[in-house]
Amino acid sequence: QQPVQSPQAVILREGEDAVINCSSSKALYSVHWYRQKHGEAPVFLMILLKGGEQKGHDKISASFNEKKQQSSLYLTASQLSYSGTYFCGTLDQTGANNLFFGTGTRLTVIP
Amino acid sequence: KAGVTQTPRYLIKTRGQQVTLSCSPISGHRSVSWYQQTPGQGLQFLFEYFSETQRNKGNFPGRFSGRQFSNSRSEMNVSTLELGDSALYLCASRFRTVKLAGGSGELFFGEGSRLTVL
Numbered sequence: 001q002q003p004v005q006s007p008q009a010v011i012l013r014e015g016e017d018a019v020i021n022c023s024s025s026k027a028l029y030s031v032h033w034y035r036q037k038h039g040e041a042p043v044f045l046m047i048l049l050k051g052g053e054q055k056g057h058d059k060i061s062a063s064f065n066e067k068k069q070q071s072s073l074y075l076t077a078s079q080l081s082y083s084g085t086y087f088c089g090t091l092d093q094t095g096a097n098n099l100f101f102g103t104g105t106r107l108t109v110i111p
Numbered sequence: 112k113a114g115v116t117q118t119p120r121y122l123i124k125t126r127g128q129q130v131t132l133s134c135s136p137i138s139g140h141r142s143v144s145w146y147q148q149t150p151g152q153g154l155q156f157l158f159e160y161f162s163e164t165q166r167n168k169g170n171f172p173g174r175f176s177g178r179q180f181s182n183s184r185s186e187m188n189v190s191t192l193e194l195g196d197s198a199l200y201l202c203a204s205r206f207r208t209v210k211l212a213g214g215s216g217e218l219f220f221g222e223g224s225r226l227t228v229l
Contacts, residue, residue, distance in 0.1 A: 002153070032218070041115075041201070041220035042154070087154060098144065098167040099218070103153035
């Protein structure tokens with residue numbers, strides 16, 4: 001039930017773009033994205049509900065393809081503050097009533 | 112508004128001992144979830160409590176247990192500790208379960224309790 005994230009890690013220079021993918025083997029109800037900076041609690045970024053919507057948060061946006069059970073997080077013109085580990089959490093339609101998180105993608109932005 | 116508070120923040124135990132971790136959710140939040148975080152495994156779901164009832168449980172052995180009190184505060188207990196239990200244990204609260212919220216709603220995480228088992 002745990003979604004699969006890719007890549008596991010990525011290093012960017014300031015201003016570069018990145019895409020983080022999240023896929024599930026289950027039909028999904030919603031996808032949730034969180035970011036955790038080193039030594040801190042995970043912090044909510046956004047939620048995407050089934051319907052193929054796309055959302056944005058500053059220069060971070062995400063899409064949800066419910067037919068493919070996939071979501072992608074897009075980081076545009078990355079800033080040093082984007083560094084951290086990104087987790088996707090999925091709520092599937094099997095009746096499970098909780099979020100299952102992926103193993104995370106460690107993003108490092110360097111000057 | 113005070114955030115999610117977890118205590119203790121750090122603790123060291125030896126194999127075979129037991130440990131109890133505490134979580135105070137944001138005021139008004141009735142759902143509390145627990146996650147185990149280890150390098151390479153990400154956030155592994157332990158269980159969720161809502162209105163003092165366990166609503167969901169992850170794939171962890173029975174050594175892992177929890178409860179929720181009438182004020183929504185929650186505790187989790189791990190008995191007969193093993194080396195592999197060393198991890199950061201995160202608690203997260205929300206107003207209601209994610210299913211009741213129609214798949215939506217934000218989780219508010221605490222900073223975690225870091226357990227080291229020697």
